[in-house]
Amino acid sequence: MNMPSFSVIGANFLLLLGFSVGLDSISPLQSMKDGDETLVSGNGRFELSFFSPGLSKNRYLGIQYKNMPATTVVWVANRSNSTGNLAIVNANNSVVWSTNTTTGAKRPVVQLLDSGNLVLIDQEDGNYLWQSFDYPSDTLLPGMKLGWDLKRGLNRRLISWRSADDPAPGDFTWGVELEGNPELVMRKGTAKFYRSGPWNGIGLNGGPDLKPNPVFDYDFVSNKDEVYYINTYKYSSAMLRMVMNQTINSRQRYAWSKETKSWGIYASVPRDYCDTYALCGAYGNCIISSMPVCQCLDKFSPRVPDRWNALDWTQGCVRNKPLTAKEMDLSNMKGTMNLEECRNKCLQNCSCMAYSNTDVSGGGSGCAIWFGDLIDIRQYPAEGQDIYIRVNASEIEIAESNRRTDQNNDGRKDELELPLFEFTRIVDATSNFSIHKKLGEGGFGPVYRGTLQDGQEIAVKRLSRDSGQGLNEFMNEVMLITKLQHRNLVKLLGCCMIRYELHCIHGEERMLIYEYMPNKSLDYFIFDQTRSKQLDWPKRFDVIYGIARGILYLHQDSRLRIIHRDLKASNVLLDEEMNPKISDFGVAKTFGKDQTVGNTGRVVGTFGYMAPEYATDGLFSVKSDVFSFGILVLEIISGRKSKGFFHPNNSLNIILVAWRIWKEGNPSDLVDASSRESCNTSELMRCIHISLLCVQQHPEDRPGMETVVMMLGGENALPLPREPEFINHEGPLELPDLSSNELLRSLTNKLTVSLVQPR
Numbered sequence: 052m053n054m055p056s057f058s059v060i061g062a063n064f065l066l067l068l069g070f071s072v073g074l075d076s077i078s079p080l081q082s083m084k085d086g087d088e089t090l091v092s093g094n095g096r097f098e099l100s101f102f103s104p105g106l107s108k109n110r111y112l113g114i115q116y117k118n119m120p121a122t123t124v125v126w127v128a129n130r131s132n133s134t135g136n137l138a139i140v141n142a143n144n145s146v147v148w149s150t151n152t153t154t155g156a157k158r159p160v161v162q163l164l165d166s167g168n169l170v171l172i173d174q175e176d177g178n179y180l181w182q183s184f185d186y187p188s189d190t191l192l193p194g195m196k197l198g199w200d201l202k203r204g205l206n207r208r209l210i211s212w213r214s215a216d217d218p219a220p221g222d223f224t225w226g227v228e229l230e231g232n233p234e235l236v237m238r239k240g241t242a243k244f245y246r247s248g249p250w251n252g253i254g255l256n257g258g259p260d261l262k263p264n265p266v267f268d269y270d271f272v273s274n275k276d277e278v279y280y281i282n283t284y285k286y287s288s289a290m291l292r293m294v295m296n297q298t299i300n301s302r303q304r305y306a307w308s309k310e311t312k313s314w315g316i317y318a319s320v321p322r323d324y325c326d327t328y329a330l331c332g333a334y335g336n337c338i339i340s341s342m343p344v345c346q347c348l349d350k351f352s353p354r355v356p357d358r359w360n361a362l363d364w365t366q367g368c369v370r371n372k373p374l375t376a377k378e379m380d381l382s383n384m385k386g387t388m389n390l391e392e393c394r395n396k397c398l399q400n401c402s403c404m405a406y407s408n409t410d411v412s413g414g415g416s417g418c419a420i421w422f423g424d425l426i427d428i429r430q431y432p433a434e435g436q437d438i439y440i441r442v443n444a445s446e447i448e449i450a451e452s453n454r455r456t457d458q459n460n461d462g463r464k465d466e467l468e469l470p471l472f473e474f475t476r477i478v479d480a481t482s483n484f485s486i487h488k489k490l491g492e493g494g495f496g497p498v499y500r501g502t503l504q505d506g507q508e509i510a511v512k513r514l515s516r517d518s519g520q521g522l523n524e525f526m527n528e529v530m531l532i533t534k535l536q537h538r539n540l541v542k543l544l545g546c547c548m549i550r551y552e553l554h555c556i557h558g559e560e561r562m563l564i565y566e567y568m569p570n571k572s573l574d575y576f577i578f579d580q581t582r583s584k585q586l587d588w589p590k591r592f593d594v595i596y597g598i599a600r601g602i603l604y605l606h607q608d609s610r611l612r613i614i615h616r617d618l619k620a621s622n623v624l625l626d627e628e629m630n631p632k633i634s635d636f637g638v639a640k641t642f643g644k645d646q647t648v649g650n651t652g653r654v655v656g657t658f659g660y661m662a663p664e665y666a667t668d669g670l671f672s673v674k675s676d677v678f679s680f681g682i683l684v685l686e687i688i689s690g691r692k693s694k695g696f697f698h699p700n701n702s703l704n705i706i707l708v709a710w711r712i713w714k715e716g717n718p719s720d721l722v723d724a725s726s727r728e729s730c731n732t733s734e735l736m737r738c739i740h741i742s743l744l745c746v747q748q749h750p751e752d753r754p755g756m757e758t759v760v761m762m763l764g765g766e767n768a769l770p771l772p773r774e775p776e777f778i779n780h781e782g783p784l785e786l787p788d789l790s791s792n793e794l795l796r797s798l799t800n801k802l803t804v805s806l807v808q809p810r
C-alpha cells in the first residue's frame with residue numbers, strides 16, 4: 052500500500068511520524084498518515100483528512116466539516132500539483148503535492164484554524180508562511196478573501212470541481228476581475244457567464260441578493276494593495292459556505308440548519324435569464340418582466356433589426372445618432388461604474404461612454420467610468436444604480452421633447468426642428484461674449500446681442516450653470532418655445548450646448564438663441580420717466596391687446612396648452628414696431644387633460660405678479676396667468692411697479708389704488724403722466740375695469756383669456772369686479788418688497804406646489 056502522508060518540510064528536512072487524531076497542528080517532526088489520522092480545528096468544526104470523493108478511488112487530502120451526515124469538502128490540497136515545503140509524500144517519500152513558499156521558516160508549524168483555514172505558521176514571529184485561504188477550491192468560507200493580493204500577484208478565485216467524483220479544477224469560475232471597475236465575474240471556460248456589477252458602497256450593482264441581512268456581513272475592499280470580496284459571520288455559531296457547482300452552472304450560498312440537520316440553499320446566481328451575460332448585446336437592456344426581455348436603451352435602436360426582431364439580440368443596439376456627448380439617466384440599471392467630479396472626469400475624455408458612483412451609500416461617492424460599449428445592462432424593479440451614458444446632444448433634446456409632448460399631447464409625436472448653433476458661430480456673433488454686446492442680465496444669466504454672418508440679428512441667452520435654470524428648465528423652454536408660433540411670442544431660433552461642440556474641453560454650457568428685439572423689454576420703457584414718453588396711450592393699448600392675444604394663444608390655441616407662470620413687464624419684449632412678444636418660458640408648464648398633480652417642487656415666478664393662491668399655496672392654473680396679466684395691465688397704465696398683492700401700504704398696492712379709481716371714476720390719478728394727453732378715457736376705464744376682473748382674489752371669479760380679449764376689443768357692458776378682499780387684511784402676510792426671483796427662491800421652501808386641473 053502506498054500510504055500517503057502529510058508532512059511539514061521545514062528547513063529542508065522531512066520526518067514522518069505517527070500522528071494521533073484530534074490535534075489541530077503538526078510540526079516538522081510529525082506527519083499525518085492516511086488512515087485514522089486527522090487534524091481537527093480547535094472548535095471541532097473542521098477536519099483535515101485524507102478522503103476519496105464520490106465514486107473515486109483516489110485519495111486526496113482535504114478539509115471538510117466534521118461530524119456531518121454527508122461529506123462536505125471545503126478545500127482540497129492536491130487537486131493540482133505544485134512544489135514547496137508543505138507536502139504530501141507517498142510511501143516512497145516522493146512528493147505528490149506541496150505548497151510553494153519560498154521562505155524557509157525557523158520553527159514552522161501547520162495548524163487548522165477554527166475558520167477552516169489551514170495555515171503554515173512560523174512560530175518565531177507568528178507569520179503565516181502559507182494558508183489554504185489563499186488557494187481556494189470551489190468553496191468560499193466566511194473570512195476568506197475572494198480577489199486579489201496585488202502585491203503578491205495572487206488571485207484568489209473559486210474553481211469548481213470537474214464533477215462530484217473529481218476535485219480537479221473544472222471550467223466554472225468566480226472571481227474578481229480588475230479591468231475597468233473591479234467586479235465579480237463568473238466564467239464558463241473563458242467566456243463570461245455572469246457578472247455582479249461593480250461595488251457601489253452598499254452592495255454589488257447586479258447582485259440584489261447581496262443586501263444587509265441577519266446572517267452575514269460582507270464587504271468589498273478595493274485599494275492599491277488589495278481588491279477583494281469577503282463575508283463574515285454575524286454569529287459564530289452559523290455555518291455558511293458558497294460553492295461553485297459546475298454540474299448545474301450555478302453559484303450557491305448554503306447555510307446549515309441545526310433543525311433539519313442539512314444544508315439549505317438561500318441564494319444562487321445566475322437567478323434568471325436576464326443574468327445571462329450580455330444576453331441583449333451592447334446597449335441592450337434586459338428587463339425580466341418585459342416580453343421580449345431585451346429592449347434597446349432609450350435613444351438606441353437594434354443594430355440588425357431583422358435579427359433583433361427574430362429574438363437574436365447578440366448584435367445589440369446602436370445610437371440613433373452618432374455620439375458627441377451628453378449623459379442621460381437610466382435609472383435602476385445594473386451598471387458599471389462611479390457624481391459631479393466623476394461626470395467631469397468622464398466628460399474630459401471623449402472616449403468615456405458612461406459613468407456612475409461606485410459608492411451609493413451616504414449620498415454617493417467614488418467614480419466608475421466606462422470606455423467602450425456598455426454591455427450586460429439589466430434593469431431591476433427598484434434596485435440597481437443610476438449610470439449616466441453619453442448620447443448625442445441633439446438626441447436628448449428631441450427625445451426629451453417628444454417625451455414631454457407624448458405626456459402632454461395624447462401620445463402624438465412631433466418632429467422638433469430646432470437648429471443647433473455651433474458654439475464658434477455664437478462666439479463670432481457676440482464678439483466672444485463681449486461686455487459691449489451685453490443686453491442685460493436675466494434671471495438665468497446674461498443676454499447678449501449678436502449678428503450672425505448672414506446679417507441676422509440674434510439675442511443669446513447664456514445660462515450660467517449656477518443660474519438656477521437647470522437642464523429641466525432649459526429643455527422646458529426649448530421644447531415649449533419651438534412649438535410655438537405667434538406674433539406675440541418671441542421666436543427661438545435655436546440652441547447651443549458647448550459641451551458637445553467642443554467635446555470635452557469646456558465642460559457644459561447652454562445657450563438659447565432668439566430673434567433680436569431691438570426695443571428691449573416693456574419694463575425698460577414703462578418704468579422710466581423719460582422713455583415712458585415714447586409710449587402714448589394708443590401704443591400702450593396695442594401692447595396690452597397684443598399681450599392678451601399672446602397669452603390666449605398659450606392657454607388655448609397652441610397645440611400644447613401652456614401656463615407661463617412668470618408673466619411680467621421684463622418678460623414682454625418689444626420689436627422694432629413696439630409689438631409685444633412674450634418671452635422666458637423657463638418655468639412654463641404644459642397641461643393636458645390627463646395631467647396628474649405633481650410634487651413639482653418650487654413656486655417660481657415674480658412676487659408682484661403672483662396670484663394669491665399661487666403665492667401662498669403654490670396653486671397655479673391659467674387663472675394665475677390671468678392675474679399676472681391684470682397686474683401687468685395696471686403697470687402699463689400707471690407706470691408703477693406692483694409691490695405685490697399683500698403690500699401692507701394700501702397707497703402702494705396697485706390693486707387697491709385701481710379699485711379706488713375705478714369706484715370713483717376718475718382715472719387721471721392712475722394714468723401715467725406721459726400718456727395722459729393721448730388718453731381715450733373710455734378705453735382706459737375699460738382697461739382698468741378688465742384688470743380688476745383679472746386680479747380678483749378667487750381664481751374662479753377671474754375671466755379666461757378668451758373673454759379678456761373679447762372684452763378688450765368690444766364695447767359691451769362688463770361684469771362688476773368683486774371688491775378686493777384683502778383691504779383690511781391683517782396678520783402675517785406682510786412681506787418685504789419682493790420683486791426679484793432671488794428673493795422669491797428664498798421663500799420657496801416654505802411653499803408647497805401642486806397643480807390645478809384646468810377645466
Ligand SMILES: *[C@@H]1O[C@H](CO)[C@@H](O)[C@H](O)[C@H]1NC(C)=O
Pocket residue numbers: 055109110111112129130131132139140141147148
Ligand atoms: C493527491 O494525493 C493523493 C494521495 O497521495 C493522490 O492519490 C492523488 O493523485 C493526488 N492528486 C493529485 C491531483 O495529484
Ligand SMILES: *[C@@H]1O[C@H](CO)[C@@H](O)[C@H](O)[C@H]1NC(C)=O
Pocket residue numbers: 130131132
Ligand atoms: C503532477 O505532477 C506529476 C509529475 O510531474 C504528473 O505526472 C501529474 O500528471 C501531475 N498532476 C496534475 C494533476 O497535474
Ligand SMILES: *[C@@H]1O[C@H](CO)[C@@H](O)[C@H](O)[C@H]1NC(C)=O
Pocket residue numbers: 132133134151153
Ligand atoms: C513556485 O514559486 C515560484 C516562485 O514564486 C514560481 O516560479 C514557481 O512557478 C512556483 N511553482 C509552482 C508549481 O507553482
Ligand SMILES: *[C@@H]1O[C@H](CO)[C@@H](O)[C@H](O)[C@H]1NC(C)=O
Pocket residue numbers: 053141142143145
Ligand atoms: C515505491 O517504490 C516501490 C519500490 O521501488 C515501487 O514498486 C512503487 O511503485 C513505488 N510507488 C510509487 C507510488 O511510486
Ligand SMILES: *[C@@H]1O[C@H](CO)[C@@H](O)[C@H](O)[C@H]1NC(C)=O
Pocket residue numbers: 215294295296297298299
Ligand atoms: C451540484 O448540484 C447538484 C444538483 O443539484 C448536486 O447534486 C451536487 O451535490 C452539487 N454539487 C455541489 C458541489 O454542491
Ligand SMILES: *[C@@H]1O[C@H](CO)[C@@H](O)[C@H](O)[C@H]1NC(C)=O
Pocket residue numbers: 371372373374375443444445446471551552
Ligand atoms: C449628432 O448627430 C448628428 C447626426 O445625426 C450630427 O450631425 C451632429 O453633429 C451630432 N450632434 C452634435 C452636437 O455633434
Ligand SMILES: *[C@@H]1O[C@H](CO)[C@@H](O)[C@H](O)[C@H]1NC(C)=O
Pocket residue numbers: 399400401402403422
Ligand atoms: C481617455 O481615456 C483612455 C482610457 O483610459 C486613455 O487611454 C486616454 O488617454 C484618455 N484620453 C485623454 C485625453 O485623457
Ligand SMILES: *[C@@H]1O[C@H](CO)[C@@H](O)[C@H](O)[C@H]1NC(C)=O
Pocket residue numbers: 478483
Ligand atoms: C474668447 O475669450 C476667451 C476667454 O476670455 C479667450 O480664451 C478666447 O481666446 C477668446 N476667443 C476669441 C475668438 O477671441
Ligand SMILES: *[C@@H]1O[C@H](CO)[C@@H](O)[C@H](O)[C@H]1NC(C)=O
Pocket residue numbers: 569570585626627628629
Ligand atoms: C424701436 O426700434 C426701432 C428699430 O431699432 C427704432 O427705429 C425705434 O426708434 C425704436 N422705438 C423706440 C420707441 O425706441
Ligand SMILES: *[C@@H]1O[C@H](CO)[C@@H](O)[C@H](O)[C@H]1NC(C)=O
Pocket residue numbers: 700701702703
Ligand atoms: C405708504 O406709502 C406712501 C407713499 O410712498 C407714503 O406717503 C405713506 O407714508 C406710506 N404709509 C405707510 C403706513 O407706510
Ligand SMILES: *[C@@H]1O[C@H](CO)[C@@H](O)[C@H](O)[C@H]1NC(C)=O
Pocket residue numbers: 731732733734
Ligand atoms: C375711444 O375708444 C373707443 C373704443 O375704442 C372709441 O369708440 C372712441 O371713438 C374713442 N374715442 C376717441 C376720442 O378717440
